[in-house]
Amino acid sequence: MIASAIKAAMPESAFKAFNERSQLLESSCRELQHKVASLTDKLTESETARHSQLIEKEALGERLAQTLEALPGAVLVFDSTGSISECNEQAATLLNQPLLGRSWPEIVKREFILADKTDDELQLRDGRVLKLQRRRIGRSMREILLLTDVSASRLQTEMLARHRRLCAIGEMTARLAHQIRTPLASALLYASQLSSGHDPDTSPGSKLLARLRELDRTVNDMLHFASGSQQDDEGIDVELLLAEVAETGALQLGSRSRISVNIADSHLRIAGNRGALKGALCNLLDNALIACGESGRIELGAWRDADRI
Structure with a gap:
């Protein structure tokens, strides 16, 4: 009824133009709706991907934190100013608190003995020896430092060196004892001849024989020591x-x-x-x-x- 009234009131050419514009507008609206739907889908996908990336980054950060705590040593991370920005539990145990915000020279002065050590080794005040390794993080001014307790391995090395020295001393003792034994046997024979027929308590020969026998026992002890028996x-x-x-x-x-x-x-x-x-x-x-x-x-x-x- 209304369309008929509009058609009657409008010339045919104007109505035709109005109809075309209405169809064009309707088409534009549908196209716009499709674009909105497409953009909405893309936005949803982007948000989903971003959420997944955030989850992955959180998981990666958690794994890195767990790895940092699981490392067999004290880990210190220094920022661009040279202050400690991160550390693991092992660092807190070895070096005591506080650590965060402190510089490395402060920690060295507080926790270590300033003795003549190599550049990659430090000694704690309780005697433990720590091996030092440091690396720069990428191209930044940040730095990571790893301290590992090598006291046990150092003790084993020292014990091995001591064992080798004792072996060398044993070999030298055996050679020396064998060199002494031959002339000592002759001296014992001559001393026994000097002491025969005299008072065993007062004669010089008896005293000499007693001392030589003591020396002979000492030589035997040296040989027993060298042989390990x-x-x-x-x-x-x-x-x-x-x-x-x-x-x-x-x-x-x-x-x-x-x-x-x-x-x-x-x-x-x-x-x-x-x-x-x-x-x-x-x-x-x-x-x-x-x-x-x-x-x-x-x-x-x-x-x-x-x-x-």
Whole structure:
């Protein structure tokens, strides 16, 4: 009814033009709706992709943080000003707090011993040795520093070096003992001939023979040490051992010096290397004789103190 009224009121050419413009406008609206729908879909896809990227970045950041904490060492990250901006738990344990915002020279002065160490090693005040590695992050002024505790490996290296030195000492001791043994055997033979037919307690030959026998026992101990065949489980009568030490020392006494043995419990026994222990006691006795001079009095004794002698 309305269209008929419009058609009647308008010339045919004007109506035709109006109709064409209406169709064109309708077509433009549909095209615009399609574009809006397309842009909406693209925006949704973009937001979805961006959300996925954010999730991936968060996951990556979490993995990096976990990796940082799992590293077998202290990790320090320095910003462009040289201050610590990040650190892991191991760093807080090794270097104590506070760390964030501090410079590396501050940490070195606070936590380390300023000794003559190599550029890549530092020593904590508790004695632990840390290996230092540092790298620049990309082209920026930021830097990452890794400190690893190498105390155990350093101790193993030192123990290996000590073992090698002991082996070298053992070999040298064996060679020296063998070189001494031949002339010592001849000296023992001559001394035994000198002491025969004389008072064994006063003759110079007897005293010389006793000292040579002590030297022979020392050489045997050296050979036992070099071969590793120490007899550390030998049962030893303490009273008898001290009596032998006193007898050996009596040969060096001055005219006014005295040596006595005082043991309350005559049943004291210990386990160890008899020759090595006697040699050590004889050395102590020699030192005592030198300190006392010509008129000293030396007393050898032993007693039980709980589970010790």
